[in-house]
Amino acid sequence: MKMKKKPNLYLVGFMGTGKSTVGRQVAQHMGLNFVDSDHAIEEQQGKSISEIFASDGEAAFRAMEKAFVExxxxxxxxxxxxxxxxxxxxxxxxxxxxxxxxxxxxxxAKGIYERTRHNSNRPLLQVENPLAEIEKLLAVRDPIYQQAHCCILTEGRTVNEVVAHVCRSYRLEVSQMAR
Known part of the structure; x- marks a missing residue:
């Protein structure tokens, strides 16, 4: 019997929405290899994302992200x-x-701020008013995030609840692809 193909699953969203935490657990439950794009770029470049932003700029980092996806x-x-x-x-x-x-x-925005405010490794939030910056960035990014195959609210849910939702949704999408 031929093994069923497992399409890649890309978790996108604003920083602090749980992509890495949820992703690791979903990968384990679904038998997928977990890859963190930021960590992969850091390993390839030999420096942190903050260092890349500081030395090479955001445009260079975005080019590195595109190369990683390709x-x-x-x-x-x-x-x-x-x-x-x-x-x-x-x-x-x-x-x-x-x-x-x-x-x-x-x-x-408020939920993201609460999750990220004590993390100094978030270069885009090293500003005077991080909550206002989150709100500004979300206003631009949310319409793009909404283009995903599936959008899942993480706020007010436990990690396990979000993991279960992602796993169910992935199985459903894969089964619909097989038709």
Whole structure:
């Protein structure tokens, strides 16, 4: 009996929505290889995302993200936790969809702020008013995140509840693809 193909699953969404935490558990439950796009780029470049932003700039980092999506992982069997800004680059959502299923994890600006405010490794939030910056970025990014195959609200849910929702939705999408 031939093994059923497992399309890549790309988790997109704003920083602090749970992409890495949820992604690791979903990958384990679904038998997918977990890949974090930021960590893969950090390993390839030999420096942190913050250092890349500081030394090379955001445009260079976004080019690194695009290169990762195009050729930094195999064509199937992966759950990729994407950096928060990866999917919002022009043409990137279409590129992600051409490589697999795209699920967006969603939270409010206030919820994201509460989850990220003590983390100094968030270069886009090293500003005077991080909550206002989150609101500004979400206003631009949310319409793009909404283009995903599936959007899942993470706020007010436990990690296990979100993991179960992602697993159910992935199975449903894969079964519909097989028809």
């Amino acid at each position: 050729s930094g992982h195999s064509d199937e069997g992966n759950l990729v936790s994407c950096g928060g800004g990866l999917a919002v680059q022009p043409g990137m959502m279409d590129l992600l969809k051409s490589r697999g299923l795209v699920f967006s994890l969603i939270a409010t």
